[in-house]
Amino acid sequence: MPQLDTSTWFVTIVSMILTLYILFQSKITNHTFYLNPSHKDMKPIAHFTPWEKKWTKIYLPLSLPQH
Secondary structure, three states: OOOOOOOOHHHHHHHHHHHHHHHHHHHHHOOOOOOOOOOOOOOOOOOOOHHHOOOOOOOOHHHOOOO
C-alpha cells in the first residue's frame, strides 16, 4: 500500500490561510465605519390607544364552545 505524500500539505495550508486573510481584508476595507456615532435620544413615546384603558379578550374560533 503506497504512503500518502504529505510534503506539500504545509505549503497548501499556509497559502490557503494567506489567501483567506487577503480576501477578508479586501472585503472589510470596502465597508464604511462612522468615526463618531451619535447617540439617539431614547425618550419613551407615549401612545394613547383605547385598548390600553380597558380589559379585552380575544376569542379564537377553535376555543368557542361547540354548537
